[in-house]
Amino acid sequence: MRSLGPGAPSTEYFPFYAMNLEVGSTNAFATVGKEAPASTTTIYAGKHDSSSGLSTYDLAIALQYGQGTGSAQLVKFMSDHVNICGPQHPPYRNWKCILSVGTTSAFEIVPKMLAKPGDYLLVEQHTYTTVFETSLPLGIKFAQVRIDKDGLTPNDLDDILTNWDETVRGSKKPSLLYTVPTGQNPCEITQPLPRRQEIYRVAQKHNLFIVEDDPYYFIQPWLYKTVNQATEHPTSVDDYVKALVPSYLSIDVDGRVLRMDPFSKIIAPGARMGRVTASEQVIERMVRAHEVSVQNPSGFSQIAVFKLLHDSWGHLGFVQWLAHLRGEYIKRRDVLFEACELFLPREICGWVPSTAGFFHNKAGLISSLQIEKEIHSAAIDAGTLVVPGSWFLPDEGRSGMDEVFFRITYAAASTDDIREAIKRFGAALRRVFYLQSQGKLGQTDSGHQLQKLSGKISPRSAIRSVSN
């Protein structure tokens, strides 16, 4: 068949003929946290490697119009990865992977596929802000589910759904639950397997569809107290994945889970790419949605990641990279916690475990939101940026809140900066509480005009630390 039909240009008019990438080597990157590794590997992609037999994937394919699934070659590698990683893949046969154009894009597409304007989305009490930002413009409302030290509470989820009152809520009973089951953002809670099983049973009872968003799944620093050689350089994929808590996807006997594995924390945010895994029926809908919006991830991203994972690292090398990242995050976490021990006023706040301690405003004259703003501003004045817990609430705390905490991340700052920032944060905390005890909060540098206190404040703050 000779085609004078589709409008794809000839690949002879793509001005890129070859790409060489210097990437980490599996035998070098494990040797620890410097800005550049001791040695790198060069990987090559030519324009016509596929027709010359050099590779199954080349620049001509990557830079042409693609499929709504992402390139078949990279999707195949990703499906194999999910298959090989025991605690990852579904117990049913007809599941599929596709590549999203980043998780924010997937967040926008999934509610369009699975909900209508006015519908409620069930979320953890505090959750990832981007979920609000993408869903609110679609007319989605939020029903918050309480969390405890093991994350989402099945009883509260069941209560909310059992007692759902359409008249009061102004919309039908929700059918969609969004959860970050591993290292939840911002509370860094990981749901243990029994908790996931309980939540799944409630989902079955009320016919919920679960959106499992798991950016930190493969790099869980909380699995280990300290870095050791075994965790840092696994010798098999099984060796590495056996320690991971099984995903919702892996217990999904009904096909009611869509799982997102973003690449931002394990490859690079700028690749604008992630993996989505679900039943073929759900994936087919998402592919159709891609076709009328984002189409597919950039071919430059796809070929770079394919060449890295498929041609250079392979499945074991990929897992060794993930282990390396985990080791790095364990070290960073330890720096943060040591700094907290050294510099934070234990009499006012707590930081481990994250469920311990909140500000409780017993007086009722200064709302918790005001206390939070006061500390946030004082910390900025002292030169430390942290994220207030209220930012992770659908209404940013405007309807009231009974806890104050800050999300503090050890993901990016240098270890020296982490220490100095915590030292200054501790000083800011002390200053706010001193001023409050003196009835002088209205006169702080931050310019907030607060009412004078007449009650008693029980001062304990949770510092929640997360890898994002």
Next chain:
Amino acid sequence: MRSLGPGAPSTEYFPFYAMNLEVGSTNAFATVGKEAPASTTTIYAGKHDSSSGLSTYDLAIALQYGQGTGSAQLVKFMSDHVNICGPQHPPYRNWKCILSVGTTSAFEIVPKMLAKPGDYLLVEQHTYTTVFETSLPLGIKFAQVRIDKDGLTPNDLDDILTNWDETVRGSKKPSLLYTVPTGQNPCEITQPLPRRQEIYRVAQKHNLFIVEDDPYYFIQPWLYKTVNQATEHPTSVDDYVKALVPSYLSIDVDGRVLRMDPFSKIIAPGARMGRVTASEQVIERMVRAHEVSVQNPSGFSQIAVFKLLHDSWGHLGFVQWLAHLRGEYIKRRDVLFEACELFLPREICGWVPSTAGFFHNKAGLISSLQIEKEIHSAAIDAGTLVVPGSWFLPDEGRSGMDEVFFRITYAAASTDDIREAIKRFGAALRRVFYLQSQGKLGQTDSGHQLQKLSGKISPRSAIRSVSN
């Protein structure tokens, strides 16, 4: 300020350290249509070129989370490009460029910004299918404006709007016009400047916002009868752009135009990137829409295109590349037209100019849609793929149509394939018309069961050729 706030990972955890790309050289690519040029240039991007002073843009920036505008460095180059290309930039001062994540994505975002479900979008009678595909799921309806040899007709546009009946149409008077003013898809009509000015005046009268989609603007093969050295290797940007018809954007005194310059036809579709230019107010809305959906183009795409255009080619080199593409498309067009002259039955169909000739079904027993299907199937049976004109109608011709044509593209097939495909298409056309004249259409290989003809068919077909 020390940040323990935003969740961006440290760039030390991006496993890409450097990228080398082999790209076309401005002194080599002009020497004509081979699969690879005689020589290439290697361009380099390191991880920390920005802090080492080597470049303003590097892999660490490109692979980190970005802005909804696209990277400042590439946006700057693109704004300069628009500024330098006289017939391109708006007559007002506060215009902005941003980078889309491909035109399909921009098609989905723009109606969400500027229209509501149920609103009508004004389009050319036949138009680019992706506009329907992205807008229909958003609840948009289509009002088709007649075209003549100069494209969109101002009178019909004015009539439609002046006589708009909300009750009949079921929705308010449209406020949004989508047009492909240059080499329109599928009709390959280029609106001359006076026509654009007339349309703009109608837009002012009825307060229309114009979405100008211009993928072929810089590679207009129809500007020249034959390739010559002057068109193929311009020595200044001005020299090249002075021949181009001024864009709607350039006559937009009111800020009522949003212009899309896709990169798919001039760089590569797989980059999933394009330029959008409009008033800062409209661009600000689009950036906000990006932030809650696609975020920004892939960093790999952005740095590859930045290094190519900014570091290697520069503004003149970019225009020389566009001139090279134009020369290539002129040659391809000539191959197609020569094949049409040789192999198509002039007594049944026409192909130049594109306004000449359509099938007219005077008998009314076989609808035009059936004739079109018959020819399409016969062509496939003969081994040639062409695209039926009805595919470019919002309802794919189900509500009737009074013209039959096929879009035939010379964009990608080899010159041998173009000739052979046209030869076979000509044979298929002859066969259908022979069978029709014998009353045997119901027995063709394609399996269509058509009613026997009892009337007369005036058989002229338009073969429309486009570079996409």
